[in-house]
Amino acid sequence: MKQTFYERIGESVLRETLPNGLQICVVPKPGYAKKYAFFATRYGGMDTRFQLDGKWLDTPAGIAHYLEHKMFDTKEGNALQELAKNGAEPNAFTSNAMTGYYFDSTSRFEENLEILLSFVSIPYFTQESVAKEQGIIGQEIRMIEDNPDWQIYTRMMQALYSASTARTAIAGTVESISHITAETLYECHKAFYAPSNMILTVVGDVDPVHVTDIARRVLPREGGPAIRRDHGTEPEGVCQKETRKEMEVSCPQFLTGFKCTPAPDGEAYMRLAAVGEMACDILLGDSSPLYQRLYAEGLINASFGGEFEMMPGVAYLYAGGDSKDARAVAAAIREEAHRLAEGGIDEDFYQRVKRAAFGASLRGLNSFENIAVSLTEGYFHDYDPFRFPQVFDAISKDDVAAFLRENIVEDRAVLSEIVPKGA
Amino acid sequence: MEVTRTKLAEGVYLTYLPARKFKTSLLSAQFVCPIRRETASAYALLPSVLRRGTVRYPDLGALSVRLDGLYGARIDYTVRKKGESQCVGFVASLIDDSFAPGGERLLEPVAELLGELICDPVTEGGRFVPSYFESEKTNLIDAIRSLINDKRDYADARLLQEMCAGEPYGISRLGSEEEAQRLQARKLYAQYGELIASSRLELFYSGGAELARVEQALQAAFATLPRENVQELVPTLPHTARQTPRSVTERLDVTQGKLGLGFTCASRDDTALLMGNTLFGGSSNSKLFLNVREKLSLCYFASSVYHRAKGIITVSSGIEFDKFQAAYDEILAQLAAVREGRLDDWELEGARSVLLNAYASMGDSQAKLENFFLGQAATGQEETPELLAQAVRDVTAERIFEAMETVSLDTVYFLEGKETQA
Numbered sequence: 001m002k003q004t005f006y007e008r009i010g011e012s013v014l015r016e017t018l019p020n021g022l023q024i025c026v027v028p029k030p031g032y033a034k035k036y037a038f039f040a041t042r043y044g045g046m047d048t049r050f051q052l053d054g055k056w057l058d059t060p061a062g063i064a065h066y067l068e069h070k071m072f073d074t075k076e077g078n079a080l081q082e083l084a085k086n087g088a089e090p091n092a093f094t095s096n097a098m099t100g101y102y103f104d105s106t107s108r109f110e111e112n113l114e115i116l117l118s119f120v121s122i123p124y125f126t127q128e129s130v131a132k133e134q135g136i137i138g139q140e141i142r143m144i145e146d147n148p149d150w151q152i153y154t155r156m157m158q159a160l161y162s163a164s165t166a167r168t169a170i171a172g173t174v175e176s177i178s179h180i181t182a183e184t185l186y187e188c189h190k191a192f193y194a195p196s197n198m199i200l201t202v203v204g205d206v207d208p209v210h211v212t213d214i215a216r217r218v219l220p221r222e223g224g225p226a227i228r229r230d231h232g233t234e235p236e237g238v239c240q241k242e243t244r245k246e247m248e249v250s251c252p253q254f255l256t257g258f259k260c261t262p263a264p265d266g267e268a269y270m271r272l273a274a275v276g277e278m279a280c281d282i283l284l285g286d287s288s289p290l291y292q293r294l295y296a297e298g299l300i301n302a303s304f305g306g307e308f309e310m311m312p313g314v315a316y317l318y319a320g321g322d323s324k325d326a327r328a329v330a331a332a333i334r335e336e337a338h339r340l341a342e343g344g345i346d347e348d349f350y351q352r353v354k355r356a357a358f359g360a361s362l363r364g365l366n367s368f369e370n371i372a373v374s375l376t377e378g379y380f381h382d383y384d385p386f387r388f389p390q391v392f393d394a395i396s397k398d399d400v401a402a403f404l405r406e407n408i409v410e411d412r413a414v415l416s417e418i419v420p421k422g423a
Numbered sequence: 424m425e426v427t428r429t430k431l432a433e434g435v436y437l438t439y440l441p442a443r444k445f446k447t448s449l450l451s452a453q454f455v456c457p458i459r460r461e462t463a464s465a466y467a468l469l470p471s472v473l474r475r476g477t478v479r480y481p482d483l484g485a486l487s488v489r490l491d492g493l494y495g496a497r498i499d500y501t502v503r504k505k506g507e508s509q510c511v512g513f514v515a516s517l518i519d520d521s522f523a524p525g526g527e528r529l530l531e532p533v534a535e536l537l538g539e540l541i542c543d544p545v546t547e548g549g550r551f552v553p554s555y556f557e558s559e560k561t562n563l564i565d566a567i568r569s570l571i572n573d574k575r576d577y578a579d580a581r582l583l584q585e586m587c588a589g590e591p592y593g594i595s596r597l598g599s600e601e602e603a604q605r606l607q608a609r610k611l612y613a614q615y616g617e618l619i620a621s622s623r624l625e626l627f628y629s630g631g632a633e634l635a636r637v638e639q640a641l642q643a644a645f646a647t648l649p650r651e652n653v654q655e656l657v658p659t660l661p662h663t664a665r666q667t668p669r670s671v672t673e674r675l676d677v678t679q680g681k682l683g684l685g686f687t688c689a690s691r692d693d694t695a696l697l698m699g700n701t702l703f704g705g706s707s708n709s710k711l712f713l714n715v716r717e718k719l720s721l722c723y724f725a726s727s728v729y730h731r732a733k734g735i736i737t738v739s740s741g742i743e744f745d746k747f748q749a750a751y752d753e754i755l756a757q758l759a760a761v762r763e764g765r766l767d768d769w770e771l772e773g774a775r776s777v778l779l780n781a782y783a784s785m786g787d788s789q790a791k792l793e794n795f796f797l798g799q800a801a802t803g804q805e806e807t808p809e810l811l812a813q814a815v816r817d818v819t820a821e822r823i824f825e826a827m828e829t830v831s832l833d834t835v836y837f838l839e840g841k842e843t844q845a
Contacts, residue, residue: 008522008524009446009522010446010521010522029444030444031442031443031444032444032787033783033784033786033787034783034784034787078717080707080708081708081713081769081773084706084707084708084773084777085708085769085772085773085776086773086776087773087775087776087777087779087780088780089707089777089780090707091707104780104784105780106779106780106783106784107776107779107780107783132720135720136716136717136720136723139679139722139723139741139742139743140723142678142679142723143574143575143679143723143724143741145678146574146677146678146679147572147573148572149572248571248675248676248677249569249571249572250565250568250569250571250572251565251568251569286483286487287484287487287488287490287491289484291483292482292483292484292487295483295558296482296483296554296558298558298561301558301561301562301565302471302562322565322569352488352491352492353491355491355492355494355495356490356491356494356495357495358494358495358524359493359494359495359496359517359518360495362446362447362494362518362522363446363447363495363516363518365446366445366446366447366788366789368787421676
């Protein structure tokens, strides 16, 4: 395995690619009792249309998430149970562009790793077990549809994007999942769960050689072809300027989103992520002048916050929280972006925010899950996330101002609101 | 785990846990006092008002400049309930000195700032800055109201309120909207004076610094803390069991119903009850999860919590409205199965290893350690995670069945949809 030491953050990573195309990363963590494994495929809620064996397939919204649920079924029973018997805490999640399966355990790690690799690589569904899952996932969908945070975010994505499958709800709808069959699930597994489309990350005090040996032994010998996907051809403009929904909530909430120019994979992807994150902090982070002013005026409260996010072909900055006057806050954000873009960013302020951003990224390395997810994202988008100190060094306040000038403008903005019933 | 507890001053205790493996150090300062209806909202409001400014850094902007300069150190206010105590204060997280690119010492300035937030707030005319008070009061009221936004949390809280009505345990950590509405600036300043003079202060540190250095930094930071009237901690009283279970139904405009069940436990065998609850609904391998959710598809989630300090078990589940009776019957049937020892071979050892894994990995998270040791201090417990793990290893099946035999239904809470819903 090839070892890289990252001096500025005190971490090292051992990497190896198996003949079947599987990427393996091991992050040694001496002194920790917990060992963590994360096994992920480059396949998520936005990958509904793809080419398999030369033919384009259109699959129902929510199928990647459905598949995640069904993967825990094994011929012998249920992998969740098997892992929990060993005291491991297994779980999984599906995001727009990734499905990840993981556990942590303090004992019998290698045995648990075998179980993880085995159940994720061997599909076992029957028509009955697929039909039964519809009840469970249907309940999950109903539960998230009652959640205002989910509603406001999903509606914002649907306002920002008209064609990109970034607008597709990850779990789908009760209607869309009713079209899922065992056969489609097998096809999706075949397309996306080949070792060449996956990465295994292990964090903890483990023997890296044993990890690769287990992966070699348990996983298929052959990789698979690269799968072409169609995420839709997204026009430049936003889909809908405003969206509003009444729900059983105590006070009005909002999110304002800005459709940003995406970056290709590689160094450019990581650089845009850093610029976008800095832009977000400088524009509206806790220590920004805008945040202070809006907080003092009572227009926002501690729920206010913002993020910059990227997924294949898509980049957006969004911010929001509770507010009695969403329009005023959204307008203030655009005006402040304009002021910073034109008037320039104060150098001291920039340096301060950069220091704080370094501290926050470093703090993130306390979390095994965060380490594994970052390495996985980096692998899927072809960059090395542990080089963040160097990337922060390489960007300047002018890059941030240019980002704000291009992206945080009226034409690219949408507003999503949730208001109390009858308001 | 190497834990040192020292008394720094009258009613001021430090729990010190050396650890070099983290990127950060965690420093926490928490006042522990009995939770009471009359003071819960006032004490919940205090740390948020204090977090607005000190004499030296009089507004959020000045505080942010300071914290950013300390490599994005964070100081967050916290309001928690541990047993029947309310714990309010601050948790600070700072990067370990060894990663500070300029080689700066960060522990001392962060401890100093923590001390200033508590002992040296910015004031106007002998009370808190009126605009800070007003906006944080509004935020508190919004936070209390917003509990309804997450229906699962809301239903869990309502079950506890109904089950423990009249007991301190039924009081929410933020108090009630009515009490919050009544808060006044001048009175709050007096309540602040009472809280810091009369409550136990629990300090906690985890990180790479030596004990002597931590003690020194904290002693300097809290040198002016008034300590003339420190009260003893008040123990949490067991729940008064009902003879006949009480049922409460509430209607809101929701698409998914929530069913909560509250049980009293007469047994005082904590470890046996903890294991019993893990078997019943405390893990993703429990009877509730495997049967009520997975096998029968009656709910999307169904889990249970053992409230050790109070000696009760609560069940939380999300169901379709018309599945109420089926889910209710099945949850009770699963409890009976645990009680009667109807377990598969692996279930007992599986539950044991879930708990052992949780105790063993606690030392890997500074936040979990802080929360655990605060809970221990606030409820007068002294066991380390290792001792609790040993007790779990030692507990026998017979003790578990015996303890679970004393678990009886006390309160049923059902949240259902509005009838008018289309």
